[in-house]
Amino acid sequence: MAEEKSKRDLILDAAAVVFAKHGFHNAKMEEIAGEAGVGKGTLYEYFSSKQQLFQELFVNGVEKFINQINTETAKCPGAISKLRKIALLHCHHMINSRDLTRVTMDGHGQLNSDFRRWICEVQAQKTKLIKQIIEEGIASGEFRPDLDSQAAAMAFSGAMASIFHIAIFNDKMDEASLAKQVEEIADVIFKGMQKM
Amino acid sequence: MAEEKSKRDLILDAAAVVFAKHGFHNAKMEEIAGEAGVGKGTLYEYFSSKQQLFQELFVNGVEKFINQINTETAKCPGAISKLRKIALLHCHHMINSRDLTRVTMDGHGQLNSDFRRWICEVQAQKTKLIKQIIEEGIASGEFRPDLDSQAAAMAFSGAMASIFHIAIFNDKMDEASLAKQVEEIADVIFKGMQKM
Amino acid sequence: MAEEKSKRDLILDAAAVVFAKHGFHNAKMEEIAGEAGVGKGTLYEYFSSKQQLFQELFVNGVEKFINQINTETAKCPGAISKLRKIALLHCHHMINSRDLTRVTMDGHGQLNSDFRRWICEVQAQKTKLIKQIIEEGIASGEFRPDLDSQAAAMAFSGAMASIFHIAIFNDKMDEASLAKQVEEIADVIFKGMQKM
Amino acid sequence: MAEEKSKRDLILDAAAVVFAKHGFHNAKMEEIAGEAGVGKGTLYEYFSSKQQLFQELFVNGVEKFINQINTETAKCPGAISKLRKIALLHCHHMINSRDLTRVTMDGHGQLNSDFRRWICEVQAQKTKLIKQIIEEGIASGEFRPDLDSQAAAMAFSGAMASIFHIAIFNDKMDEASLAKQVEEIADVIFKGMQKM
DNA sequence: TATGAATGAGCGTTCATTCAT
DNA sequence: GATGAATGAACGCTCATTCAT
Numbered sequence: 001m002a003e004e005k006s007k008r009d010l011i012l013d014a015a016a017v018v019f020a021k022h023g024f025h026n027a028k029m030e031e032i033a034g035e036a037g038v039g040k041g042t043l044y045e046y047f048s049s050k051q052q053l054f055q056e057l058f059v060n061g062v063e064k065f066i067n068q069i070n071t072e073t074a075k076c077p078g079a080i081s082k083l084r085k086i087a088l089l090h091c092h093h094m095i096n097s098r099d100l101t102r103v104t105m106d107g108h109g110q111l112n113s114d115f116r117r118w119i120c121e122v123q124a125q126k127t128k129l130i131k132q133i134i135e136e137g138i139a140s141g142e143f144r145p146d147l148d149s150q151a152a153a154m155a156f157s158g159a160m161a162s163i164f165h166i167a168i169f170n171d172k173m174d175e176a177s178l179a180k181q182v183e184e185i186a187d188v189i190f191k192g193m194q195k196m
Numbered sequence: 197m198a199e200e201k202s203k204r205d206l207i208l209d210a211a212a213v214v215f216a217k218h219g220f221h222n223a224k225m226e227e228i229a230g231e232a233g234v235g236k237g238t239l240y241e242y243f244s245s246k247q248q249l250f251q252e253l254f255v256n257g258v259e260k261f262i263n264q265i266n267t268e269t270a271k272c273p274g275a276i277s278k279l280r281k282i283a284l285l286h287c288h289h290m291i292n293s294r295d296l297t298r299v300t301m302d303g304h305g306q307l308n309s310d311f312r313r314w315i316c317e318v319q320a321q322k323t324k325l326i327k328q329i330i331e332e333g334i335a336s337g338e339f340r341p342d343l344d345s346q347a348a349a350m351a352f353s354g355a356m357a358s359i360f361h362i363a364i365f366n367d368k369m370d371e372a373s374l375a376k377q378v379e380e381i382a383d384v385i386f387k388g389m390q391k392m
Numbered sequence: 393m394a395e396e397k398s399k400r401d402l403i404l405d406a407a408a409v410v411f412a413k414h415g416f417h418n419a420k421m422e423e424i425a426g427e428a429g430v431g432k433g434t435l436y437e438y439f440s441s442k443q444q445l446f447q448e449l450f451v452n453g454v455e456k457f458i459n460q461i462n463t464e465t466a467k468c469p470g471a472i473s474k475l476r477k478i479a480l481l482h483c484h485h486m487i488n489s490r491d492l493t494r495v496t497m498d499g500h501g502q503l504n505s506d507f508r509r510w511i512c513e514v515q516a517q518k519t520k521l522i523k524q525i526i527e528e529g530i531a532s533g534e535f536r537p538d539l540d541s542q543a544a545a546m547a548f549s550g551a552m553a554s555i556f557h558i559a560i561f562n563d564k565m566d567e568a569s570l571a572k573q574v575e576e577i578a579d580v581i582f583k584g585m586q587k588m
Numbered sequence: 589m590a591e592e593k594s595k596r597d598l599i600l601d602a603a604a605v606v607f608a609k610h611g612f613h614n615a616k617m618e619e620i621a622g623e624a625g626v627g628k629g630t631l632y633e634y635f636s637s638k639q640q641l642f643q644e645l646f647v648n649g650v651e652k653f654i655n656q657i658n659t660e661t662a663k664c665p666g667a668i669s670k671l672r673k674i675a676l677l678h679c680h681h682m683i684n685s686r687d688l689t690r691v692t693m694d695g696h697g698q699l700n701s702d703f704r705r706w707i708c709e710v711q712a713q714k715t716k717l718i719k720q721i722i723e724e725g726i727a728s729g730e731f732r733p734d735l736d737s738q739a740a741a742m743a744f745s746g747a748m749a750s751i752f753h754i755a756i757f758n759d760k761m762d763e764a765s766l767a768k769q770v771e772e773i774a775d776v777i778f779k780g781m782q783k784m
Numbered sequence: 785t786a787t788g789a790a791t792g793a794g795c796g797t798t799c800a801t802t803c804a805t
Numbered sequence: 806g807a808t809g810a811a812t813g814a815a816c817g818c819t820c821a822t823t824c825a826t
Contacts, residue, residue, distance in 0.1 A: 007786095025221045029821060030788095039787040041823080050821065151380035158358025158381045162350075165357035184347035185354045192388030203810090225796060235812040237798080246796065399789090417613045421817060431791040433819080442817070543772035546750075550773045553753035554746025576739035577746045584780030595807095617800060618809095627808040629802080638800065791823080795816105802812080 008046045011036045015057050020099030024054055055115050061100060062122055065093050069129070079137025080190060083156060086130065087182045090160050094167035095175040101167065127157045134193070143193045152193050159185045204242045207232045211253050216295030220250055251311055257296060258318055261289050265325070275333025276386060279352060282326065283378045286356050290363035291371040297363065323353045330389070339389045348389050355381045400438045403428045407449050412491030416446055447507055453492060454514055457485050461521070471529025472582060475548060478522065479574045482552050486559035487567040493559065519549045526585070535585045544585050551577045596634045599624045603645050608687030612642060643703050649688060650710055653681050657717070667725025668778060671744060674718065675770045678748050682755035683763040689755065715745045722781070731781045740781050747773045 005013075014036035018027045029050055033040040047053035069089055076082040094101060131153035137143040143152070163182055166173060201209075210232035214223045225246055229236040243249035265285055272278040290297060327349035333339040339348070359378055362369060397405075406428035410419045421442055425432045439445035461481055468474040486493060523545035529535040535544070555574055558565060593601075602624035606615045617638055621628040635641035657677055664670040682689060719741035725731040731740075751770055754761060 028819090033788095040789095040821095041787050042785085044822070045785070148380065152384055154358075154377055155355070155381040155384035158355045158361075159351070160358075161361035162354025162357035165354075165360060181350055184344065185351040188348055188351035188388040189384060190388070192384040192386070224794090229813095236796095236814095237812050238810080240797070241810065241812095420815090425792095432793095432817095433791050434789080436818070437789070437791095540772070544776055546769055547747070547773040547776035550750025550753075551743070551746045552750075554742075554749035556753060557746075557749035573742055576736065577743040580740055580743040580777060580780040582780070584776040584778070616798090621809095628800095628810095629808050630806085632801070633806070787824100787826085789823105789825095791820100793821105794819090797817100798815090799812100800814105802810105803808100804810095805808085 007036075007038060007042070011038065011043060011046055011053070012057055012060060015053055016061075016097075016100060019054065019057065020097075057100075058115075059118070061097060062119075065089070066122065066125070068093075069126070073129075073133070079133050079140060079142045082133045082136075083130070083190075084183075084186065086133075087160065087163075087186050088179060090163045091175055091179045091182055094163050095173075095178060098167050101164065123157075126160075127153050130156050137193070147193055152189075155189055155192070156186075159189055203232075203234065203238065207234065207239060207242055207249070208253055208256060211249050212257075212293075212296055215250060215253065216293075220246075253296070255314070257293060258315075261285070262318065262321070264289075265322070269325070269329070275329050275336065275338045278329045278332075279326070279386075280379075280382065282329075283356065283359075283382050284375060286359050287371055287375045287378055290359050291369075291374060294363050297360065319353075322356075323349050326352050333389070343389055348385075351385055351388070352382075355385055399428075399430060399434065403430065403435060403438055403445070404449055404452060407445050408453075408489075408492055411446060411449065412489075449492070451510070453489060454511075457481070458514065458517070460485075461518070465521070465525070471525050471532065471534045474525045474528075475522070475582075476575075476578065478525075479552065479555075479578050480571060482555045483567055483571045483574055486555050487565075487570060490559050493556065515549075518552075519545050522548050529585075539585055544581075547581055547584070548578075551581055595624075595626060595630065599626065599631060599634055599641070600645055600648060603641055604649075604688060607642065607645065608685070645688075646703075647706070649685060650707075653677075654710065654714070656681075657714070661717070661721070667721050667728065667730045670721045670724075671718070671778075672771075672774065674721075675748065675751075675774050676767060678751045679763055679767045679770055682751055683761075683766060686755050689752065711745075714748075715741050718744050725781075735781055740777075743777050743780070744774075747777055 011032065014034075015027075015032050018032045018035055021027070022031075027050075029043055030040055032053075033043055036043075043053065047056060069086060072085050072089060073082040076085050131149050134143060134147070134149045134152050134156070138145055138147055138149065159182070162185065163178065166178060166181070207228065210230075211223075211228050214228045214231055217223070218227075223246075225239055226236055228249075229239055232239075239249065243252060265282060268281050268285060269278040272281050327345050330339060330343070330345045330348050330352070334341060334343055334345065355378070358381065359374065362374065362377070403424065407419075407424050410424045410427055413419070414423075419442075421435055422432055424445075425435055428435075435445065439448060461478060464477050464481060465474045468477050523541050526535060526539070526541045526544050526548070530537060530539055530541065551574070554577065555570065558570060558573070599620065602620050602622075603615075606620045606623055609615070610619075615638075617631055618628055620641075621631055624631075631641065635644060657674060660673050660677060661670040664673050719737050722731060722735070722737045722740050722744070726733055726735055726737065747770065750773065751766065754766060754769070
């Protein structure tokens with residue numbers, strides 16, 4: 001009980017802090033070790049390289065996020081309500097790990113192609129979930145029956161991507177403002193999706 | 197006539213190639229010099245540092261792009277036509293300088309704050325142009341009169357951001373597929389904006 | 393027992409050799425590392441920069457020298473005997489670290505102001521010791537009672553400085569010749585200080 | 589008449605300023621060219637290298653100084669008066685070209701051996717002049733007849749060297765204080781040289 | 785298992801010098 | 806002669822990684 005966290009998790013937490021503070025290239029393994037309270041060599045017991053540590057961290061974060069989306073949307077009653085929840089979770093995620101998100105980009109060039117494929121898959125998975133929700137919405141009559149669910153899913157995904165974009169480039173954006181913007185974007189999209 | 201390009205431009209071109217190939221951090225000044233066919237020292241006659249060379253390159257690209265948007269939209273008849281053109285220009289730009297766009301992200305952490313401010317301004321400028329076009333569309337009756345032009349502009353900007361996102365993360369996307377996706381996204385948005 | 397010298401001292405020794413051979417500016421860290429039998433990076437484990445390594449080396453040398461002066465003069469019976477010892481120690485020191493002394497000058501411009509202040513203090517300390525010895529000499533009757541101890545100390549210090557000067561500019565001067573010259577200089581000064 | 593100074597002298601003057609400001613190693617040929625108001629390439633029309641420019645400058649300065657000593661001492665009536673004049677000229681010289689004197693040291697390692705020989709010769713010449721003056725003083729009865737003129741000359745030269753030493757290491761020393769110190773040193777030496 | 789001292793490949797930058805004009 | 810754009814050798818320093826303990 002004294003040692004609740006495994007050393008591995010300790011390191012991941014420390015890496016999150018340090019990568020977020022300095023970006024991938026300027027983060028130093030030594031600082032991560034220091035932050036984690038372990039020796040420099042210990043990092044290499046758990047992760048084979050700086051790159052791998054970064055990827056692990058990234059995968060960790062994304063998987064948690066995806067799980068959260070799945071769990072939370074399950075609780076929401078209708079399609080629009082589910083999509084709004086997804087939008088809000090995106091806002092929350094972006095704000096809370098804005099720095100780490102930036103790191104994603106900073107480290108992007110370092111990601112090996114397998115990893116990039118993985119990112120695309122996750123992306124696709126998310127879009128697929130959105131598509132399903134839209135189809136539910138069409139079935140339930142929330143959306144108009146002639147709506148192209150694939151195109152609508154892409155439009156909504158695009159809106160989510162824009163959150164990413166805003167959060168990355170704009171330091172001062174707080175969660176509330178971001179959420180408000182996103183609501184407006186979503187509303188326009190919903191307008192285009194709903195029965196008239 | 198033999199030397200049409202100024203040495204400065206030669207270097208910028210070479211930098212574009214090399215930065216695109218390796219990302220900001222892994223690009224070597226020596227390779228840029230080699231690619232440009234000049235000596236390493238010559239780079240520093242025209243640019244004070246690797247960072248400044250990168251920023252110059254970036255500013256160059258964005259300004260050309262903005263000019264193109266202004267010029268091209270002027271030629272388009274209606275609001276929707278203008279917005280479609282903007283979307284297509286974005287696709288074209290992203291595909292043609294996908295690598296450099298990625299570099300933007302890779303080098304993002306290196307950008308000084310003045311530069312980041314500049315990026316935000318450019319962003320704002322673009323959104324403002326879109327808003328104006330939408331207002332024109334409302335005035336001309338292309339869009340419904342109760343449309344919130346600000347929100348709609350953000351929605352459309354968001355769609356543009358999603359292009360960025362797709363292009364960055366998906367190597368295999370070609371311009372045609374991207375354009376198709378974007379059309380679909382735009383269509384949903386337009387649906388939300390038009391009179392019913 | 394196999395490793396009597398600490399790595400730090402190994403580096404200092406190597407630095408002494410290399411700085412002496414090439415001067416501050418032309419000495420290369422790589423050569424120092426090679427001379428010390430360690431890797432280039434190791435230098436930076438012990439010294440933060442070339443400049444700091446140099447200063448450390450310098451401080452080391454001067455402190456040893458000052459200690460030697462204090463120890464040795466304590467053993468000498470009279471004032472003149474003490475002063476002669478100081479002169480001889482100066483000769484010895486200059487000859488044995490002539491190269492390093494030159495380096496002092498070569499690196500002088502690089503010394504930060506704190507360090508320069510330190511040099512002046514050491515200088516002052518040495519002059520003060522000489523003044524005390526002279527006052528002892530006056531008290532004991534070795535020197536004439538109306539002697540201005542401060543002025544005399546400066547004269548003697550000046551003579552010591554001249555050793556520095558000679559050693560720096562004259563490669564071929566050996567310790568014996570230098571000592572002889574210094575004796576003569578000192579004799580003239582003593583003549584001016586003694587009772588008639 | 590518009591161009592009183594030859595380009596060569598213009599460059600030497602500029603070099604004096606720049607070397608004094610930055611030391612040998614940190615002085616840049618470009619800055620010297622700028623200071624002289626000529627192109628960088630022009631420097632190489634008159635001086636084959638940075639080193640040679642520096643040596644030329646040094647030789648220039650020393651020769652002027654030696655000439656001044658010869659001229660001024662010729663005007664002084666007695667031996668002591670001549671020696672005092674030499675001391676004062678040294679003070680003046682050191683203060684007025686303290687920076688350049690320091691440069692001497694900074695550039696010392698760069699001086700080729702011929703040049704170092706030349707410095708020693710100049711040194712010897714100066715000592716010889718002092719010896720002659722002392723011998724005149726002995727002949728005229730200003731100094732005691734049993735004085736060893738060689739040793740006395742070295743003592744006096746040593747005092748001069750000490751001026752050099754003080755000026756180099758102590759930034760704050762002004763000409764008046766330095767002169768006062770030197771007088772005191774000289775007085776002690778004179779005491780040792782004079783009849784009792 | 786955990787460590788951290790040691791490593792050395794690697795790179796951005798400088799600046800004396802050259803040479804075509 | 807005068808110029809300054811172009812050059813590239815040179816070097817201080819960093820930091821991910823290793824390995825003896």
